[in-house]
Amino acid sequence: MEILILLLALFVLSLFLGVELIVKVPPTLHTPLMSGTNAVSGITLVGALLAAGSDTSPMLVNVLGFLAVTFATINVIGGYLVTNRMLSMFKRK
Amino acid sequence: MEILILLLALFVLSLFLGVELIVKVPPTLHTPLMSGTNAVSGITLVGALLAAGSDTSPMLVNVLGFLAVTFATINVIGGYLVTNRMLSMFKRK
Amino acid sequence: MSSSIVNLVYLFAGVLFILGIKGLTKPATAVRGNMLSATGMLIAVVITLLNSEIVNFTYIIAGVLFGGVVGAFMALRIQMTSMPQMVALLNGFGGGASLTIASAEYFSVLNIDAHTFADLLQPVALGADAFGTGAEGQVTLVSIGLTILIGAVTLTGSLVAFAKLQGLVKKNFGLPGGPIGNGLLLIGGLVALGCMIANPSQAVTVLALIALALLLGLFLVLPIGGADMPVVIALLNSYSGLAAALAGFILGNTVLIVAGSLVGTSGLILTKIMCVAMNRSLGNVLFGKMAAAGEAVDADEIYAGKVTSAQPDEVAMMLEVAKRVVIVPGYGMAMAQAQHAVRELADSMESKGIEVEYGIHPVAGRMPGHMNVLLAEAEVPYDNLVEMDRINPTFEDTDVVIVIGANDVTNPMARDAEGSPIYGMPILNVDKAKNVVVIKRSLSPGFAGLPNPLFAMDHTLMVYGDGKKAVLEMTTALNQS
Amino acid sequence: MSSSIVNLVYLFAGVLFILGIKGLTKPATAVRGNMLSATGMLIAVVITLLNSEIVNFTYIIAGVLFGGVVGAFMALRIQMTSMPQMVALLNGFGGGASLTIASAEYFSVLNIDAHTFADLLQPVALGADAFGTGAEGQVTLVSIGLTILIGAVTLTGSLVAFAKLQGLVKKNFGLPGGPIGNGLLLIGGLVALGCMIANPSQAVTVLALIALALLLGLFLVLPIGGADMPVVIALLNSYSGLAAALAGFILGNTVLIVAGSLVGTSGLILTKIMCVAMNRSLGNVLFGKMAAAGEAVDADEIYAGKVTSAQPDEVAMMLEVAKRVVIVPGYGMAMAQAQHAVRELADSMESKGIEVEYGIHPVAGRMPGHMNVLLAEAEVPYDNLVEMDRINPTFEDTDVVIVIGANDVTNPMARDAEGSPIYGMPILNVDKAKNVVVIKRSLSPGFAGLPNPLFAMDHTLMVYGDGKKAVLEMTTALNQS
């Protein structure tokens, strides 16, 4: 139970930190922000790997894990690449 | 050990959040910020209460606890009151 | 690999995500920020792979290879003008990942060796503490259920948003009863969730939850107009972040929680920014149509006999004598892919000593920052892109405003016509300039479906035609003069 | 009271602290922010008292009553001009609290029933896991040791800072060898800390640690000049925050960690802001003297025959014909308690239609925001207090600048005289104004000990006298005219 509360504390603090950081992002960068955070949400890949790689679980779990890995990888690779493509176009005068 | 790492995570996030928040405080409010955060650091009062209030501990611990409660209370009461006094002087045109 | 080292590395990855988003607060540090964030992801993945719990790499390698190729292909091939679609699609995959992870987590506890679908429906003998003892088990179950719900809604919702933006689905239609139908779906989903928590051994509850949530995502987004998709995407983006954070609670994983919450707040804040810039409530975007015009505005009455049109070379003559020109791009510039042409026109003007700036409305185009990305692609330095608040006071000293494919964001009705559906939306006051040139194909309305009195003003010239073509002709005429 | 409810309430208190500091980012929400923060404190204390571990309330009631009376008395009686001292003193108490808590934690594990000091020195039979098993025990011990070290340094360091600001200690002196002596003290402290971790049953190690750390605090601050105290205080403030956060690790308490880190960052950032504004490194403040002037500047040479002085009524005549006046306050305004008089002068000018603004340098006075607090006390609206970056471009259009008790922050040598010890420090460019009036008691230098060429400029008038008296006379003369 204590661990749960610590996780909750972490969640709450991250929300506050998120607000403070995101409101500082200028409109110019809002599109890259969307695709970039999209890539970050691909962190679920970590969970997907655990699900896909276990040997003790039934087939169904591995298949779901495979799907999860695929989805999350598209999200991560696609998100970071496209964000990088956009950002490297931004140039100062 | 896992709890320690969660505490560490909390610490790190709080530091980041602290930076984001504090840099936004305008110079006008720097003095109240100093006294106000000073009051916040009196949160050690919580630890002091635990030390002063235990019955199983030897006398020495209770005395140290009494000192800690006194110090922390001065810090808390003095800090919040003086900050409030300063802040209530700030007026818009 | 001791679990505390793994956790420390996760924490480090979380810090890199934070630094990455911090980098995104300035154009100069944004590329590096994105790299930092990607590094955090790489580190988190590698340390997970080193984890001893992972023994079977077949599915992982297959998934990473397949997903990696698809993701890279999409990212490198997509045109900048199709960015809204791309984000919608990626977002859908994020939701799909959360959905499948939570389901996998659930079924790995159930441990059903299912060969047919019917096997799944058999209740399983499950210890009381299968999901964890006491409150922890409850929290895990609730997290699994919510992650499935949110993940599934995000998946189908984002796919619909993608289809609408891509023009694959054009009609807006919902369940009979509109919000009520969706409300029933949601209630159904929550009931299934409740049953699952009460009796986790019945896989059928989870299957029902998945099905209902998938439908909910579908019917939540289908009734919403294509142009409102950016708001929907930002909201779904925030959902997928929340789903990731919830998955963190299931797995007790700090980096999922930190990263998920950052994404969650980002989506919410972008949603709010868009709603404020459109002067509409989120409820109105999600459930309402644009408010019906107080008094129906008659386009003919506004335009009849008052619209002056001009040819690109006439405009070029006007530009020649101008001192200061402001270019106001809108959705039409994206449609016409005219960003490079616009840059060339600006270059040509600047080489003649004319001061040129771009006036960027926060919701010009179809996603926040849409115009900035397009103009950045055309190598316009971002210092020249001026935000609404800063460009508005300068219009009075501006000789010519060139409005290219923008409509609603310049509509003076938003400022003057109380009762108009867009009344109160902050706009670019281009009508305060000495001359206004509007490039679009016709007098037809923009996203809000309203006529624009700007087009009928005395100092406004309409240049009809595709945005790219018209701008190219202007540049040629200007260079020859 | 279940421990999870207690922990949830602690988390809530932590959120209130965050909201409190968020409130401090705007003057309009600052009072409410402070209240929120105080509410968080109250909640955290109340829930702790309800905790079943606390059975003996004698010491608590005594401590709270005594501390509360002292704290309230200090807070309500202190003059606004003595705020730096007050903060120093409070800070010292914070350090003292950390020191005593960590010691109490240590001795409660040792469980020595000491009646004489000699009892304390007896080693105790202690199980290997007395402070926690394995790594956790180590971390607890390290945290206790560091908290004691930091707390003790903060305690004595802040007390010295207080004594210097209050003028109780005027000489600056340190250990022989300066930084080396302090280095030895620090090394001694760390050795004691190491011994304590290696062999926690020997209370003598802790007593040595406490003694060395107290001395270290003393001799760290004694050599530093009184005017540098604000930097020292901010730094010690940051230490006391870190000590609180460390105490959080000892007790496994979230709110201590969150609150402590917020305070820690706040102190560090303020330290950095001051150092930047003074153009000095932190190392220079702590260990150096002000850099010796490259070529000794001869005050006589600068001033001889070039200084023009004036009487307050002559200045009043000049003000009468002015359109725009900027008031630049400095440390002397605090010394003279002239803030109310200054406000009245400004009122009187404004009633004659003169535009009046205040130019506030970030390190004017003796602590960050010092001038703002004083002028707020005199009910000057904060919109009239203009920061350096914004006021500097306006001096050229300013008819008269009234410099009252400020010196270094207006010294043009910082801008022009390469090699001067303050070269590079950003200043208020008052010399760009059409006329400058400087009110101070003499030509003696300010904090940096340097002559000020501003005083010798053709368009500068010196009004010699106590700040308050001179300003009052000016107001009277202006009102009569």
Ligand SMILES: NC(=O)c1ccc[n+]([C@@H]2O[C@H](COP(=O)([O-])OP(=O)(O)OC[C@H]3O[C@@H](n4cnc5c(N)ncnc54)[C@H](OP(=O)(O)O)[C@@H]3O)[C@@H](O)[C@H]2O)c1
């Ligand atoms: N950016 C966001 O985040 C966001 C989010 C949600 C909603 N929205 C909404 O989207 C709208 C954006 O305003 P906006 O002014 O950018 O666009 P708009 O009001 O939708 O108008 C776009 C105009 O571009 C013209 N156009 C289309 N294709 C063209 C082409 N190939 N060449 C030249 N012109 C072309 C169209 O007129 P013709 O057909 O006559 O050519 C149309 O009137 C706002 O109402 C905003 O509320 C934006």
Ligand SMILES: NC(=O)c1ccc[n+]([C@@H]2O[C@H](COP(=O)([O-])OP(=O)(O)OC[C@H]3O[C@@H](n4cnc5c(N)ncnc54)[C@H](OP(=O)(O)O)[C@@H]3O)[C@@H](O)[C@H]2O)c1
């Ligand atoms: N604010 C901070 O956070 C901070 C922190 C650390 C260091 N500092 C340092 O403190 C200095 C602040 O600059 P400053 O311009 O405000 O002050 P300053 O340079 O110290 O000069 C103050 C002047 O006030 C005059 N004065 C003293 N008592 C007076 C009275 N009763 N009536 C009229 N004048 C009186 C003194 O001249 P007479 O004796 O001739 O009257 C003195 O020259 C800077 O060097 C800064 O680096 C500030």
